[in-house]
Amino acid sequence: MKLRRRHFLALGAASAGGVLLSRWAIGQKQISPSAILTERYRNALAYKSQDGLLEMNLEAGNAVVRLGDRQAHLLSYNGQVPAPRLEAKPGDTVRIHFRNKLSEPTNLHYHGLHVTPTGKGDNAFLSIPPNERLTYEFKIPTNHPAGTFWYHPHHHGHVAEQVFGGLAGLFIVRGDLDEIPEVKAAREQFLVLQDFALNADGRIEPPNHMAMMMGREGSLVTANGQVNPTLAIASGGLLRLRLLNASPSRFYRLALEDHPLYLIASDGGAIAQPVELRELLLTPGERAEVLVKGDRPAGQYRLLNLPYDRGGMGMMGNEGMMPGMGGMRHNQGSQSPQPLATLTYRESTTSLPLPKKLMAVESLPKPGNTRRIELSMAMAMGTGMVFLFNGQTFDPQRIDASVSLGTVEDWELVNADPDRMDHPFHLHINPFQVISRNGQPEPYPAWKDTVLVKGGETVRIRVPFRDFTGKTVYHCHVLDHEDLGMMGTLEIGTRSGRPS
Numbered sequence: 236m237k238l239r240r241r242h243f244l245a246l247g248a249a250s251a252g253g254v255l256l257s258r259w260a261i262g263q264k265q266i267s268p269s270a271i272l273t274e275r276y277r278n279a280l281a282y283k284s285q286d287g288l289l290e291m292n293l294e295a296g297n298a299v300v301r302l303g304d305r306q307a308h309l310l311s312y313n314g315q316v317p318a319p320r321l322e323a324k325p326g327d328t329v330r331i332h333f334r335n336k337l338s339e340p341t342n343l344h345y346h347g348l349h350v351t352p353t354g355k356g357d358n359a360f361l362s363i364p365p366n367e368r369l370t371y372e373f374k375i376p377t378n379h380p381a382g383t384f385w386y387h388p389h390h391h392g393h394v395a396e397q398v399f400g401g402l403a404g405l406f407i408v409r410g411d412l413d414e415i416p417e418v419k420a421a422r423e424q425f426l427v428l429q430d431f432a433l434n435a436d437g438r439i440e441p442p443n444h445m446a447m448m449m450g451r452e453g454s455l456v457t458a459n460g461q462v463n464p465t466l467a468i469a470s471g472g473l474l475r476l477r478l479l480n481a482s483p484s485r486f487y488r489l490a491l492e493d494h495p496l497y498l499i500a501s502d503g504g505a506i507a508q509p510v511e512l513r514e515l516l517l518t519p520g521e522r523a524e525v526l527v528k529g530d531r532p533a534g535q536y537r538l539l540n541l542p543y544d545r546g547g548m549g550m551m552g553n554e555g556m557m558p559g560m561g562g563m564r565h566n567q568g569s570q571s572p573q574p575l576a577t578l579t580y581r582e583s584t585t586s587l588p589l590p591k592k593l594m595a596v597e598s599l600p601k602p603g604n605t606r607r608i609e610l611s612m613a614m615a616m617g618t619g620m621v622f623l624f625n626g627q628t629f630d631p632q633r634i635d636a637s638v639s640l641g642t643v644e645d646w647e648l649v650n651a652d653p654d655r656m657d658h659p660f661h662l663h664i665n666p667f668q669v670i671s672r673n674g675q676p677e678p679y680p681a682w683k684d685t686v687l688v689k690g691g692e693t694v695r696i697r698v699p700f701r702d703f704t705g706k707t708v709y710h711c712h713v714l715d716h717e718d719l720g721m722m723g724t725l726e727i728g729t730r731s732g733r734p735s
């Protein structure tokens with residue numbers, strides 16, 4: 236089989252360059268290389284750094300992948316959907332020999348990592364044409380927080396399409412959070428959430444105009460490339476769920492039957508202490524880590540995706556104006572709770588406590604400057620709907636925000652859209668803290684890189700610009716909105732010439 240052979244070649248090259256560990260996602264049991272070649276193991280692969288180096292080959296290309304009971308023609312990294320998980324530690328060097336076997340240009344973005352935005356680092360301005368290669372190389376700072384990060388393509392104009400094709404994988408940084416005894420004792424489970432729109436042939440349905448404006452969604456919702464997989468928990472035990480919303484547009488409003496979720500980490504790593512949640516909203520690009528206590532009667536409990544309305548319904552005026560719009564509300568999230576995975580009690584263990592404290596979240600100094608960014612949309616002549624920051628669509632040549640290294644700024648994100656469409660705002664390279672939402676202070680501090688700005692809301696974030704100069708971007712993480720213009724450039728410069 237062509238697919239398997241390719242897969243094998245990719246693996247062979249990878250193990251020569253770095254270290255390849257393959258594990259069951261749940262059981263953490265070592266499996267043999269021959270077993271790797273069978274499809275049921277495809278989601279269990281991880282590449283881990285060794286002796287300070289994470290080195291691997293990564294190939295973006297077409298793949299035929301099994302999603303639930305469907306054969307799907309998708310885009311993949313190394314034949315896997317979701318892509319292989321990468322794991323590194325603070326201080327490590329990352330060296331990825333990337334090859335583009337897609338029919339379009341692409342590149343790689345390391346979402347949430349605090350690394351250089353220049354050169355062969357997390358550089359959103361690189362373009363790798365079809366059949367070309369590029370070796371990415373950057374260093375993860377020694378003081379980088381531990382957390383759940385991810386990688387995906389970031390070539391403006393193709394981002395939604397390529398991510399919707401399946402190109403997304405976890406990038407884990409292991410560190411202090413993982414060493415907290417109660418966290419360490421928990422069973423670790425990764426959960427990558429992706430949705431797909433397949434036609435009868437198992438090919439991705441191209442979005443219509445309306446779907447692009449709303450942000451494309453698919454009715455096939457998967458966790459780790461599976462439909463409703465089992466999440467094992469021990470009676471008395473703890474399960475650590477590490478969640479990623481890798482969908483281009485779909486929001487996940489998560490609730491676990493009869494079990495509260497104890498939030499321990501957000502986009503940028505640990506929070507100060509666990510926060511008990513009844514439900515958790517994860518917008519595109521966001522991550523969360525939660526602990527689940529196995530303290531209910533043994534049985535099965537569904538992890539549900541509850542209905543959520545992203546707004547924007549008024550934007551086309553009355554329904555008669557745009558054919559095909561009638562079905563949209565159904566495309567945009569389902570109207571009834573949808574099971575994403577099933578928590579299943581397996582064995583039992585001695586009762587494990589929740590951690591009391593996690594990691595202190597630094598309190599940031601007052602900002603030296605405040606900047607206002609207005610999020611809006613407009614109908615452009617000839618091209619249809621465009622999405623805007625401060626009235627402008629993306630221009631890679633223009634610098635929209637110029638900041639100095641070592642400073643702290645407040646950004647006021649204003650979603651003035653009269654149709655009240657939600658936009659998850661994302662900033663590369665430097666994580667931030669949310670200060671307030673419509674003037675209300677946030678209940679607890681957390682490091683974020685993606686924050687929901689609901690229709691009609693004003694969200695204030697505080698960003699320290701540290702360690703790295705260079706040019707990067709911020710954008711809406713509904714990736715169609717990003718492709719349709721809702722992205723800006725940020726230049727981080729040194730403070731040369733100014734008295735200090």
Ligand code: C2O
Nearest residue numbers: 344346389520661
């Ligand atoms: Cu996950 Cu610039 O994006």
Ligand code: CU
Nearest residue numbers: 345346347663
């Ligand atoms: Cu990003």
Ligand code: CU
Nearest residue numbers: 658711713716
């Ligand atoms: Cu948006």
